[in-house]
Amino acid sequence: xxxxxxxxxxxxxxxxxxxxxxxxxxxxxxxxxxxxxxxxxxxxxxxxxxxxxxxxxxxxxxxxxxxxxxxxxxxxxxxxxxxxxxxxxxxxxxxxxxxxxxxxxxxxxxxxxxxxxxxxxxxxxxxxxxxxxxxxxxxxxxxxxxxxxxxxx
Amino acid sequence: xxxxxxxxxxxxxxxxxxxxxxxxxxxxxxxxxxxxxxxxxxxxxxxxxxxxxxxxxxxxxxxxxxxxxxxxxxxxxxxxxxxxxxxxxxxxxxxxxxxx
Numbered sequence: 001x002x003x004x005x006x007x008x009x010x011x012x013x014x015x016x017x018x019x020x021x022x023x024x025x026x027x028x029x030x031x032x033x034x035x036x037x038x039x040x041x042x043x044x045x046x047x048x049x050x051x052x053x054x055x056x057x058x059x060x061x062x063x064x065x066x067x068x069x070x071x072x073x074x075x076x077x078x079x080x081x082x083x084x085x086x087x088x089x090x091x092x093x094x095x096x097x098x099x100x101x102x103x104x105x106x107x108x109x110x111x112x113x114x115x116x117x118x119x120x121x122x123x124x125x126x127x128x129x130x131x132x133x134x135x136x137x138x139x140x141x142x143x144x145x146x147x148x149x150x151x152x153x
Numbered sequence: 154x155x156x157x158x159x160x161x162x163x164x165x166x167x168x169x170x171x172x173x174x175x176x177x178x179x180x181x182x183x184x185x186x187x188x189x190x191x192x193x194x195x196x197x198x199x200x201x202x203x204x205x206x207x208x209x210x211x212x213x214x215x216x217x218x219x220x221x222x223x224x225x226x227x228x229x230x231x232x233x234x235x236x237x238x239x240x241x242x243x244x245x246x247x248x249x250x251x252x253x
């Protein structure tokens with residue numbers, strides 16, 4: 001039985017590998033939100049689960065093929081029945097919520113034909129800190145506890 | 154890409170990202186004939202709760218999805234018809250469930 005909802009860093013990388021295997025040509029996505037935080041944790045070998053499980057990942061893409069696969073993984077899809085969470089495509093306008101210069105602080109990794117760009121953990125947390133709901137604070141505290149954040153200047 | 158001011162003029166001070174996503178990705182995928190057929194079949198499926206609403210506004214929604222104009226151009230044209238891009242984007246049905 002797969003884990004329900006999204007909480008383990010490895011779940012995000014597994015999905016990106018799966019998506020990369022599906023592509024027939026080059027495509028890219030930018031991963032934001034808690035999915036991005038989990039990705040950073042996975043890349044650093046961290047296995048501590050995210051508190052306040054997430055129900056979805058939030059990618060932005062300009063690739064038609066990537067978008068098509070994301071549509072197959074939307075809420076209520078067979079993908080969600082299998083994984084316990086879904087994909088929620090976001091418009092590129094949402095990237096303007098990040099602090100200036102965020103593009104220069106991203107991390108990138110390639111999975112097959114898929115190039116994944118992820119804003120830095122500090123940038124990912126900026127919109128969450130503005131919203132400042134209990135769940136956002138829990139994710140901020142988790143990111144700090146597992147060592148994802150830059151030292152305070 | 155629209156400027157921040159143009160974007161605010163179209164989508165308002167408090168944009169609904171789900172509406173904008175259905176417009177942006179709907180337009181992107183409308184260019185793929187097979188995907189366009191899937192979207193139409195999904196929205197016209199008896200199980201889709203927005204089916205009737207889509208049928209009432211199908212012409213306008215399809216015109217926006219197949220347009221090659223910029224967001225600002227579409228918005229200006231829709232304003233002349235007493236509506237707006239924000240309003241029409243809200244009428245693009247969502248994709249969900251296991252029957253897509």
